[in-house]
Amino acid sequence: MYTGPDRQEMLLAGAKKEKDLLWYTTTIPDQLAEPLAAGFEKKYPFASVEFYRANSTDVASKAMEEYRAGSHDVDVVDGTGTATMLEDAGIIQPFTSPELDAYPAEAKDPDGYWGPQLLYFMAVAYNTDKVDAGEAPRTYEDLLDPRWRGKMSWSTSPTSGGPLFLGNLIEAWGEDRAMPYIDRLAEQKIANVDSSGRSVLDRVVNGQVDLGVQIFNDQVEDAAHDGAPVAWVPLEPVTAQYSRISLLENPPHPHMAMLFLDFMLSKEGQEIIRQGRGIPAHPEVDAVDPKLKPGPGGFEAQFTEPDQVLKQTNEWADLYQEKFM
Incomplete structure (x- = not known):
């Protein structure tokens, strides 16, 4: 939380002694994690970054299990729901960064437990060799077409997959409209991927x-x-989330961790996310394809609050288990 004029000098001196950083991430390795690690190491040649990649739930579970066992190896973590789960478990701490000044209030935690890493907007992906663009579903009701029965798949992840899909609809439509739709969708035999x-x-x-x-x-x-036969269509309201990055309660490399957080939040780090075709959270760094975002993309998005997701996760996961598993 230090903000004095010698902050950068202190971080550099400490990081040069620590040398290493361990990052638990939900980003795709070749798309984002590896370029971000390489960019940080280029900026700070004395740094060596290792990362472990999984989805938000697994990243949070791994960190919590290690802390329960008395192991404090990881420095920073990210993910859509990771920060909320780890704050609830008491194993992340508030931090500040001068880079956060560029972000609007709604994009950062007022208590400092997370910073905005990148944006996610959820869509339907379709195989362009099997589905013509004009035949792809454009609304949630289109998913009920008999032609898609047994031909769809989604993730079981409570923080990004099927359970969140159900939660987004319940929040947007209300239970009176959402529940009958969910019953009909369950008849479509969507394949669950764990x-x-x-x-x-x-x-x-x-x-x-x-x-x-x-x-x-x-x-x-x-x-x-990269040449894959795939395209996407938004179903409104699109589920929208921030991926959030956090500092562990007992990071073994605290100075290096703070440098990494500064880098991730900076325009320099966000530009690497842009080059990797991710959607930067920084308001001054746009996506390579602006149509990935609601305004230029012409779609309506509904941001899910992390506290609300955590509060409702069990309820939505139970509903998902009952209807789709």
Whole structure:
């Protein structure tokens, strides 16, 4: 939380002694995690970054299990719901950074437990070899078409997959409208994937299913850029979330961790997210394809508050278990 004029000098002196950093991340390794680590190491040649990658729930679970065992190896963590889970468990601490000044109030935690890393907007991905653009679903009701029965897949992740899909609809429509729809959707036999949304996208790319539901639109765009037969369509209101980055309660490399947080929040770090075709959270760094965001993309988005997601996770996960598992 230190903000004195010698802050950067202190961080550099400490980081040069610490040398290492361990980062638990939800970002795709070749798309974002590896370029971000490389960019940080280029800026600070004395730094060595290691990362472990999983979805938000698994990242949070791993950190909590280690802390319960008395192990304090990880320095920083990120994810959509990770910060809320770890704050509730008491194993992250508030931090500040001069880079946070550039962000609007709604993009950062007033208590300092997380900073905005990047933006996520969820969409339907479809295999362009199997589905024509004009046939792709454009509304939630379109998912009820009999042609999609047994041909869709989604992640079981409570913080980004099927449970959050249900929660987004309940929040947007109210239970009176959402529950009958959910009952009908359950008849479509959506395949559950006990892994990340990226794994679901891979199933779409490989032609195992026609549609992937609740998929990060930037990951679809990145796969399409690399030649994969895949495209995306938004279903309004689109589920929108921040990926949030946090500092552990007992980081073994605190000075290096603070330098890394500064870097991630800076325009320099956010530009690497942009180059990786992610959606930067920084208000002055746009996405490579502006259509990934609501305004230029012409779609309506509904941001889910992390505290609300944590509060409702069990309820939404129970509903998902009852209807779809």
